[in-house]
Amino acid sequence: MLKRYGRQTVLFNSPVGIMATASVVGPKEGQGPLAAYFDQIEADPMFGTESWEKAESKFAETAAEMAAKKADTAIGDFEYIIAGDLLNQSTGSIFGLRNTNAPYLGIFGACSAMGEGMSLGGMLIDGGFAQKVICLASSHFCSAEKQFRFPLEFGSQRPPTSSWTVTGSAAVALGGTTGGPSVMGCTTGKMVDMGVTDANNMGAAMAGAAADTIVAHLTDTGRSTDYYDKIITGDLGYIGQELLLALVKKKGYDITHKHIDCGIEIFDKNTQDTLAGGSGCACSGVTFAGYFYDKMKRGELNKILFVPTGALMSPTSVQQGESIPGIAHAVVIENA
Amino acid sequence: MQYIWAFLVGGAICVVGQILIDKTKLTSARILVFFVVAGVILGGLGLYHHLVEFAGAGATVPLPGFGNLLARGVKEEIDRAGAIGILTGGLKMAAAGIMAAVFFSFVAALIFEPKAK
Amino acid sequence: MNIGTSKKEYDKMVKQASPNSRIGANCVRAFLVGGAICVFGQGLSSIFMAMGADKDMAGTLVAVALIFLAILVTGLGKYDDLVTFAGAGASVPITGFANAVAAPAIEFKKEGYIMGVGAKMFLIAGPVIVYGTLASMVVGLIYYFVR
Numbered sequence: 001m002l003k004r005y006g007r008q009t010v011l012f013n014s015p016v017g018i019m020a021t022a023s024v025v026g027p028k029e030g031q032g033p034l035a036a037y038f039d040q041i042e043a044d045p046m047f048g049t050e051s052w053e054k055a056e057s058k059f060a061e062t063a064a065e066m067a068a069k070k071a072d073t074a075i076g077d078f079e080y081i082i083a084g085d086l087l088n089q090s091t092g093s094i095f096g097l098r099n100t101n102a103p104y105l106g107i108f109g110a111c112s113a114m115g116e117g118m119s120l121g122g123m124l125i126d127g128g129f130a131q132k133v134i135c136l137a138s139s140h141f142c143s144a145e146k147q148f149r150f151p152l153e154f155g156s157q158r159p160p161t162s163s164w165t166v167t168g169s170a171a172v173a174l175g176g177t178t179g180g181p182s183v184m185g186c187t188t189g190k191m192v193d194m195g196v197t198d199a200n201n202m203g204a205a206m207a208g209a210a211a212d213t214i215v216a217h218l219t220d221t222g223r224s225t226d227y228y229d230k231i232i233t234g235d236l237g238y239i240g241q242e243l244l245l246a247l248v249k250k251k252g253y254d255i256t257h258k259h260i261d262c263g264i265e266i267f268d269k270n271t272q273d274t275l276a277g278g279s280g281c282a283c284s285g286v287t288f289a290g291y292f293y294d295k296m297k298r299g300e301l302n303k304i305l306f307v308p309t310g311a312l313m314s315p316t317s318v319q320q321g322e323s324i325p326g327i328a329h330a331v332v333i334e335n336a
Numbered sequence: 337m338q339y340i341w342a343f344l345v346g347g348a349i350c351v352v353g354q355i356l357i358d359k360t361k362l363t364s365a366r367i368l369v370f371f372v373v374a375g376v377i378l379g380g381l382g383l384y385h386h387l388v389e390f391a392g393a394g395a396t397v398p399l400p401g402f403g404n405l406l407a408r409g410v411k412e413e414i415d416r417a418g419a420i421g422i423l424t425g426g427l428k429m430a431a432a433g434i435m436a437a438v439f440f441s442f443v444a445a446l447i448f449e450p451k452a453k
Numbered sequence: 454m455n456i457g458t459s460k461k462e463y464d465k466m467v468k469q470a471s472p473n474s475r476i477g478a479n480c481v482r483a484f485l486v487g488g489a490i491c492v493f494g495q496g497l498s499s500i501f502m503a504m505g506a507d508k509d510m511a512g513t514l515v516a517v518a519l520i521f522l523a524i525l526v527t528g529l530g531k532y533d534d535l536v537t538f539a540g541a542g543a544s545v546p547i548t549g550f551a552n553a554v555a556a557p558a559i560e561f562k563k564e565g566y567i568m569g570v571g572a573k574m575f576l577i578a579g580p581v582i583v584y585g586t587l588a589s590m591v592v593g594l595i596y597y598f599v600r
Contacts, residue, residue, distance in 0.1 A: 155536025346491025353541030426589030
């Protein structure tokens with residue numbers, strides 16, 4: 001039986017259980033409002049290594065090992081590791097996971113990596129191609145600054161529309177039918193280019209994609225917004241949230257009271273000077289793996305639509321004047 | 337008195353830069369280029385030295401002052417050595433600043449590590 | 454676009470949703486800090502002249518001293534904080550140029566002294582030298598023929 005609904009959505013035959021999650025974050029995230037939910041807060045942004053890139057890899061390695069341990073499975077026994085980050089040639093993922101001895105699928109979806117990974121992992125398992133999969137995403141404020149903006153010690157004022165890359169890594173171990181929070185399906189996003197060229201306003205660049213994916217999911221499944229307790233986007237931030245709500249409303253859906261954005265939740269903008277909010281692959285990753293997974297386990301949330309968002313750009317594309325396409329992948333997570 | 341003018345003129349040039357940062361989407365590198373080239377042009381027209389005369393460091397310390405120095409250097413070198421000054425004058429005048437930046441930056445790279453925010 | 458909003462319409466929405474920089478407060482801080490750096494330079498100039506330097510020599514020494522201090526502060530990890538506070542007040546003086554040279558030199562030493570420090574040192578400040586000297590050549594050419 002075809003498990004496809006509408007143009008972009010798949011719903012699984014049976015729930016794909018989440019065996020365990022792991023969230024490892026840097027010091028700034030550890031001072032934020034979600035500090036209590038993270039598994040490990042690393043005080044040293046260099047994580048004992050000698051470069052930002054190596055530090056990001058160490059975050060990824062630590063998260064992968066922790067998720068495997070919590071899932072009571074040797075990391076080499078996972079049939080797939082699916083991982084993504086923001087750095088050129090997936091530097092963060094590759095050098096963190098090279099010793100895992102598990103089949104590796106590297107993905108790029110900018111900050112939507114966790115959504116893309118969990119979609120693919122869920123499909124691999126429901127398709128009968130695997131029993132245990134780890135999905136991982138990482139980002140690091142300093143390695144992202146170095147690659148996308150300026151060297152750390154260069155002085156420049158951040159415009160109020162800019163976001164703050166989350167330092168950390170999240171790993172989600174999928175497999176088994178243990179009950180509890182499970183992946184039920186996914187809606188794969190299309191690239192949506194709203195013509196935004198300002199790399200300091202990623203929320204605006206991604207809001208169109210988030211709206212498109214959320215509306216596509218509701219249309220494909222015929223569900224109303226009431227089906228979900230919360231609709232959770234990745235890193236739209238304050239500006240992106242406002243735009244998302246307006247765009248979705250234009251399509252006839254009101255998600256004002258359902259919507260939460262990880263980029264808004266992870267930092268306190270008043271005391272942490274994070275402007276438009278948090279961003280980066282780890283933003284939606286650690287917020288789900290730490291905070292929302294916990295809320296679901298406690299039964300405070302039972303059905304969520306988790307929609308990590310990504311801005312598809314490189315310093316080269318921006319310098320060449322290209323606009324920034326957005327992408328958003330929706331993952332249906334329910335207490336089975 | 338010169339201190340007051342240095343403060344006012346230096347501060348005012350920075351305000352122009354701040355307005356450019358906030359009102360345009362120009363990157364820092366572009367704004368630095370703008371100021372240096374503006375200084376070269378004003379220096380070339382022989383206007384900038386009036387500002388230097390009464391504002392002192394208020395006019396020489398901001399980047400247009402560096403541009404003015406380049407323009408002055410090229411003119412002086414042409415007067416002294418002829419056409420070859422077109423090629424040598426600018427960098428000659430800027431040599432101390434550039435060399436100091438290269439040397440101290442190299443030493444800084446030897447000593448310091450970048451720090452997270 | 455199938456999401457029912459044209460790029461033009463969206464551009465308007467984005468402008469409305471995006472907060473503006475607080476330009477008034479930013480300008481005041483830029484003025485005060487930029488002015489203060491210049492006054493400091495003026496003070497140094499007086500000292501150098503009292504020690505016997507002529508006006509040009511004093512100007513050169515002031516530039517070298519400010520560049521040294523800015524790079525020291527950059528190395529200590531504080532110049533970026535100063536710019537966050539003062540914006541152009543700390544970017545536009547020669548100290549901002551020095552910061553732009555030192556910051557990549559420090560950052561990219563992980564990639565080695567040749568392709569890192571050496572190649573990346575003028576990543577941000579390079580255009581200033583390129584266009585500053587090119588403009589001076591143009592000035593020289595004109596001056597040569599019209600003087």
